[in-house]
Amino acid sequence: MDQLSIPLPRLEARGREDFMVSPSNATALRLVETWPDWPEGRLALIGPAGAGKSHLAAIWAEEAGARILPCAALSADEAPQLATAPLVLEDCDRGCDETALFHLLNACAAAGRGLLLTGRTPPATWRVALPDLASRLSATTPAAIEDPDDTLLSVVLLKLFSDRQLQVKPALIGYLLPRMERSFAAASALVDRLDRASLARGVPINGALARELLEG
Template sequence: MTQLRLPLERPPGARSDEFLVGEANAKVVHHLEHWGTWPVMAALLVGPRKSGRSMLARMFVRQAHGEMIDDADRGSETAIFHAWNLAQAERRPLLIVADAAPPEWLVRLPDLRSRLAATPVLRIEEPDDALFAAILRDQFDRRELDVREDAVAWIVKRVERSYISLQRIVDTIDQAAIERDTRRISIPLARPALQGAGLLVQSRGEAPSEDP
């Protein structure tokens, strides 16, 4: 699993922002790293919420000296239209971040619709097992929780594999750890916490009776 780091000035001891790269987002990262070859100086970045898309966009803007428009599908179409044109005129890359691309994103301004049709779409997918596990470890580490590898593997097999559910899982287990006055995350701690929150699903590839 690889990482991109955002080189920001941060207080001593603060942890740098990281974007974990896996199969779900590797093509997106590759495209952003080679922005100099873009046929137009714009790209549309779409993907699930909590997928790190805004963080990735901010990293790109800083490294490529470009511009970004976040939550574009809820913003001003006229402003996006002018930003797109300015990016071409100044040859500065523009990253447009949205939940989805047209036609799912219903664009009413004809001139913007035509420009977005000529804009490459970069799509972050839901995480595979490896990326899901890596983000889990990272999120637990950020909260100074000591998670066992068998607990990570157990969780990955038994929960919905999405960015939204991942955040709920970490929040739920963190709260359970606080209530038990421990920072060590194990299967006996995770199981009742996730079950009580309705976050467990039937394990993929195993019979329910095989749970530890």
């Protein structure tokens, strides 16, 4: 019989020491660390959902003293003020006020402030209607985080469990790796599924529970 469960709060670790470097994200990290020498003062950090874009952006924001803002919240009126300091603009590929983004790119370039854009795909592929904005986005250097290798995926799984205040044995990670989809999103979904099953059944997250969910 399923038990009444009280999920613990998630404590997402976003410090530099929590960012695991592997071949899949090393190039992106190196490009981010070249600030303030980014071409035109801006960089586009791109990668699949859950790849660690927000984590790496938060690291840069801490070092640069930058504000973090969702692109969807951007307005043309505030672009000049935002350009007075470094800025992270997140999820730029999911739609925004194109005029506002165009003015912000120009204002940041004129002010010499760092602008870090994040998205899932290269900025040259973002669907925008303004030709001048499309031209500037196409000229923005992309820093890509690729799909994870085994080393990074192992650390991602451990971090996802840790963010939920869950401690698991390394053997469980070794069991999960060859049986899961090779993506950050799949890792997040798998940890969530295991956590929910553990809470509902009142059992620990271990190999037996994983086998039941994945092979049952």
